[in-house]
Amino acid sequence: MNQPDDGLYIVLISLHGLIRGHELELGRDADTGGQTKYAIELARALAENPQVGRVDLLTRKVIDPKVGQDYSEPLEYLAPRAQIVRLSCGPRRYLRKEVLWPYLGSFADYALQHIRRIGRLPDIIHSHYADAAYVGVRLAGLLGVPLVHTGHSLGRVKRHRLLEGGTKEESIETRYNMRQRIEAEEQVLSTAALVVASTQQEVDEQYALYDNYHPKRMVVIPPGTDLERFHPPSRFWRNAPIEQEINRFLSYPRKPLILALSRPDARKNISTLIRAYGENPALRQKVNLVLIVGNRDDIGTMEKGPRTVLKEILLLIDRYDLYGSIAYPKHHEVDDVPDLYRLAARSKGVFINPALTEPFGLTLIEAAASGLPVIATHDGGPREILEHCKNGCLIDPLDADRMGKVLLESLSDRNRWHRWAKNGLKGAQQYYSWPGHVTQYLREVSKVIRKAKKPRLQAKKKSRLPISEKVLVCDIDNTLTGDGEGLRSLFESLKEAGAKIGFGIATGRNFASTLKVLKKWDIPLPDLLITGVGSQIFYGPNLVEDQSWQQHIRYRWKRESILKAMADIPNLRLQPSSEQLPCKISYDVDVKKGLDIPAIARHLRQLDLSANIIYSYQAYLDLLPVRASKGSAVRFFCDKWGIPLEHLLVVGDSGSDKEMLSGNTLGAVVGNYSPELEYLREDSSIYFAQGHHAWGILEALAHYGFLEQEKAVVAKEEAL
Known part of the structure; x- marks a missing residue:
């Protein structure tokens, strides 16, 4: 695995739009705008800051x-210590952000595999916009690292604006x-x-609309501007390529x-500007109006939203x-801006x-840095930008008449124009440079990282899975549990082996019951x-639950129909509701009378019902989706995290373990196994231990030499 350089490892996630490090296609569509530019910059x-060792910007691969x-x-x-990493996310073709939701779980899985290839946990994960938030929440939870988020624009605010504008709730949801x-x-x-x-307005007014509003966890850090690109024209500056295109x-x-x-x-409100002019x-007599509204070849072939806006512009002209x-x-190029x-x-x-609404307004900063005064909507970011820069005035975006008057007044006072231009240059340098942004950003992020590492009574550790080279997976009842001394000895051995050995549990118990057992046995x-x-x-x-596994196993799962079909099977009693799950139906079996499992399978097949039938200890019957089992789950886990099956040691004692014991995994059965596993003795690749419970696990570890290399590595590292 490739190790990042020394310093912080930061993972940025910005999913939608078209992201590349050169000639950004800003304005191509509603998804390729300021957020794209912000994430790149x-x-x-x-990466230019000495505290940072590596920056990965994760985005969607588009073919x-x-x-x-x-x-x-x-x-x-992008730079010596920064790169764009493109990962698969649903169909290969370019998609608008609103239809990406079904594929975000897959993107998170590929992100996990990427981090595993790096071989080091990120210090932070920083998500941008709601789609990346979906991924970031899962990724940060899986890895146990802090999550930072930037909203860019917020759904509740947008919905409110659309409703105000007359759009129906159903249309908003559909689109x-x-x-x-x-x-x-x-x-x-x-x-x-x-x-x-x-902006502070974003914190005080926009995020306040949410149930999970926690202002103490929010910080205002205005975006930066590349002051080397955006600067006033020199006295002898001439012949900009775009000038000829404008002048024609x-x-x-x-x-x-x-x-x-x-x-x-439509939210950019260009139509009101044209009416004001x-x-x-x-105003028409005094000045010209220049509209740079994205790039286009044929308006008729564009998506409905941009097509409607551009048609309205042409009709108003x-x-x-x-x-x-x-x-x-x-057309215009990025370098023309x-x-x-x-x-x-x-x-x-x-x-x-x-x-109509402007969460920040990066173009205002670019204009200020270029010595150009600004007129802007009184919503959101512009209020704070103009408060800092004092280089223009605010307007009501819906009042076309007043907008025209303000523009005329602004262009009629030459002394004020020069004062605004000078103030804008000073404000952009003082408040909105990228070095200043990064300095404040790293100061706040460092607090988060220190807090995450601070010891607690019940400290939450980072996941070892991204760096684990091998994983031990055990059943609980009668495998891990049953002998306290053996259990303590097992975990002492695992602790000595270090983080390269991961530890997993595969059990028939439900989640709550499992946690109780872990607590009881101090596991x-x-x-x-x-x-x-x-x-x-x-x-x-x-x-954190793996939602992609839930989606995967629901294939052909008809829970209610199966319950109805099983109602007349003798010698069964449905277990309490606490033992039932959306993808598991569990029964107690009359041990004295037993079950005819082949007959049950035929019965379900005749009704066109699919289920994985698992019979354990001759006392329990579980019906699962055909894709679900302990064995399938451990293989899904290995595929997701990039761990070879041969690096997985699975240890069990009952019939519910038989699938994960077979195949390319390293399999072992403890000495106190249930009779239904006796037939596995014919498989020479499965080790049958003499020791019972955790002693049998320790015996299996020794048999396969599972810990030896890792212990040697840990000893060497400690010696150094």
């Missing part, structure tokens, strides 16, 4: 002829999967050790420019007859952000816990 800025080949590359280096998004946001707010917000629209290109730069999204004759006064180029700000600044124009929480005869999988140290 944060990764680069973190689609409609987008660039770059997005299919598994790895892209945006809003309930699922908000639930993911609630989960991350209840889980995250730190939430990074861009304009009859009098030397007029001051009002610049608007955004995605073709078109209905103010003095025609209604007010703005030809010769307004520029709306079809700084030049656009400089063109507007050189013309003594202004930048405007008329969005440490395992790294892997399989309960309900393989119907549930949990990972330590926080015992």
